Amino acid sequence: MKRIFLGLALCAGMLFMGVTSASAAVYCSDDPTLGIGLPLNYSLNLSLSGAGTSTVVYASGTRSTTTFGFGIGIK
Numbered sequence: 653m654k655r656i657f658l659g660l661a662l663c664a665g666m667l668f669m670g671v672t673s674a675s676a677a678v679y680c681s682d683d684p685t686l687g688i689g690l691p692l693n694y695s696l697n698l699s700l701s702g703a704g705t706s707t708v709v710y711a712s713g714t715r716s717t718t719t720f721g722f723g724i725g726i727k
Contacts (some may be wrong), residue, residue, distance in 0.1 A: 685719045 655695040695712040 685717055686722060687714045687717060689715045689718050691715060 690713055693712075693714050696710060698706045698709045698710075706725045708723040708725075710722070711718070713719065
């Protein structure tokens with residue numbers, strides 16, 4: 653039973669990885685991470701959609717890093 657469960661989990665993980673990498677063909681993103689941060693943790697997400705496209709602008713940070721960027725998807 654344990655082998656069946658682990659096999660199914662492996663297959664589900666591979667399927668998830670395949671779906672997410674396949675969707676990257678119609679999704680453009682940029683997410684640089686800087687080695688600087690603020691003395692607080694924060695996260696900001698802004699989503700816009702319309703006319704067959706969707707856009708996500710985001711920023712997050714910790715005490716040591718800051719990540720920001722955008723994503724543009726085609727529906």
